[in-house]
Amino acid sequence: MTFAFMDQVRGSSLAARAIRSSLLMVGGFGFSQVLRLTSNLILTRLLFPEAFGMMALVTVFMVGLTQFSDVGVTPAILQSKRGDEQDFLDTAWTIQVMRGISLWLVACGLAWPTAAFYGEPQLLHLLPVASFTLVILGFRPTRMDTANRHLMLGRVTVIDLGTQTIGLIAAVTLAWATGSVWALVASGIVSTLAELYLNSRFLAGGRNRFRWERAAVEELVTFGKWIFLSTVCGFFFSQADKLLIGKxxxxxxxxxxxxxxxxxxxxxxxxxxxxxxxxxxxxxxxxxxxxxxxxxxxxxxxxxxxxxxxxxxxxxxxxxxxxxxxxxxxxxxxxxxxxxxxxxxxxxxxxxxxxxxxxxxxxxxxxxxxxxxxxxxxxxxxxxxxxxxxxxxxxxxxxxxxxxxxxxxxxxxxxxxxxxxxxxxxxxxxxxxxxxxxxxxxxxxxxxxxxxxxx
Known part of the structure; x- marks a missing residue:
């Protein structure tokens, strides 16, 4: 039985890749949740309940911005016949960078009305700083999507766990030093920068460059227009509890x-x-x-x-x-x-x-x-x-x-x-x-x- 299973795991077939990727994801997820739980247990003793409520409002705002502007770059790369062509990938990456910068500017503009709506003046300063992570995320290499497309997730999983470990250390250290919700904001920026560096440095694939190929744009827009609408709906589906309970x-x-x-x-x-x-x-x-x-x-x-x-x-x-x-x-x-x-x-x-x-x-x-x-x-x-x-x-x-x-x-x-x-x-x-x-x-x-x- 054991040898038969090992035979299934080895090789380059779809089944073998799916089993390997699933095992890696489950193992990585388990370790990730241990990190999250450890961080949560420590931070609940260093901070106060209101800090987690405040950060939840910041998070739901950022998720909303992200999903209200999602044009489906990742699923487009996963399902497209051109998903391995560099021109297609570079065009998708260019769109992603432009989106990240635009989202940050929108976040800065919406900080005041959001703070007024929830009656929390601190959001006026927290939101622009926390949302700068959207700019950083815009520069993430498409190598991550390529690895996912081919179910080659070993190195991606290791990098993800490394990123989370860095974020945990940053959050705990800053919370201990400051006792402030700003520790959670700063640790988010640190972990996002770490993710960008590690994925750019250690994943295989071509380096992304700015590119605007008309055919690729048309395909991305045609597929992505419904993804955009779906992710807007997905935001309300997944974040409505935070929006309404928080209010x-x-x-x-x-x-x-x-x-x-x-x-x-x-x-x-x-x-x-x-x-x-x-x-x-x-x-x-x-x-x-x-x-x-x-x-x-x-x-x-x-x-x-x-x-x-x-x-x-x-x-x-x-x-x-x-x-x-x-x-x-x-x-x-x-x-x-x-x-x-x-x-x-x-x-x-x-x-x-x-x-x-x-x-x-x-x-x-x-x-x-x-x-x-x-x-x-x-x-x-x-x-x-x-x-x-x-x-x-x-x-x-x-x-x-x-x-x-x-x-x-x-x-x-x-x-x-x-x-x-x-x-x-x-x-x-x-x-x-x-x-x-x-x-x-x-x-x-x-x-x-x-x-x-x-x-």
Missing amino acids: FVPLDQFGVYNIGFFLASFPMLLGGMVTRKILIPIYRENPPKQSRENFLRLRKMRCVVTALLMLMVGVFALLGHWLVDLMYDDRYLMAGAVTVIIAVMQMPQIIVQTYDQAALAAGDSRSFFVLALTRAVLMVGCLLIGVQMAGLFGALIAQGVAFLLAYPVVVWLARRMGAWDPIHDALFALMGAGLALVAAMVNWPAIAALADSSF
Whole structure:
């Protein structure tokens, strides 16, 4: 059995590359989360809850800027027939650089109205400095996308872990020296500079130069216009909780919410990374519509990925409250119930997230946009209703309701791509319902206390 597995891992076939890349990503992700947890535990003792709430507002603002201007450079390189041509890559890189500089200028202009909207004057200074990382990110080499396109992620993973380690050291050192939220801002800039240097220095591939090839621009724009709209919707889908909870609950509670979200989001982060980096190349080379063999191969892969993610999210659903009690002090006690509820609410999304990338792999960014729009509308609408009716508790429940309501559109997209697998969905829906019931029974006192405090 062991030798057969090793034989599968070796070689240059798609299956071998996919297995190697998946193992590297899972290993890298695990180490990355250890770093994140270590950083989080140290920083929560050096800083104060309001600092994490403030940084969450800065982060959601930067994510918004990034997604409101995403023209799909990375997925375009991953799926394009010209994805290995230097002229195409240089044109994509030029667009990326221009975008990064433009985003920083926009961030500077929006700092004052954002500070006024949230009633936090410190944002006036934090946002322009923190958003300078967008300029740095604009210069990231396309070598990263090339490595991803060919599922050659070993060196990329090592560099990513090195970058995170540098960021952790910078954050802890600066937090110890200053005790200020500025430590988190400065460490972000340090880690981004480190990422740019390491990727430029140690990844194989040609050096990017400024280039504007008309044919490449046309292809990027044609594919990217729907990606742009999809990422705008994706921003509201993924960040609506931060926007609305940050507006309607006190800043210290918002900081506690982010601690709970930080713990419960591990499985979702891993699943999202796998689907983005692994599934587009696999779907591109083995379209499920092409043959029953392809579909069955994808079913096997999908079941393995979903089972592992459901087990992970189940651990946080069952043990989230205990983990918070173990690792954090009394200021973050409410984060335990938040962790449990978020883990349970994410189960529907865990089940279906392997379908999304099939449309992008087929070049159908328009169908991907329809799904993204539906999810965004449902998430914003459910969160508005939930937070108004029941505060933080209502906002947590609303996220799970939004995931469930989006399922019919997920099925529509998956059927168009020939990827829908009702047996897979039904099996893991039953598994998720069982885990959710047990988690609610085990953690009911903490959940009830959070609900009482929200009304």
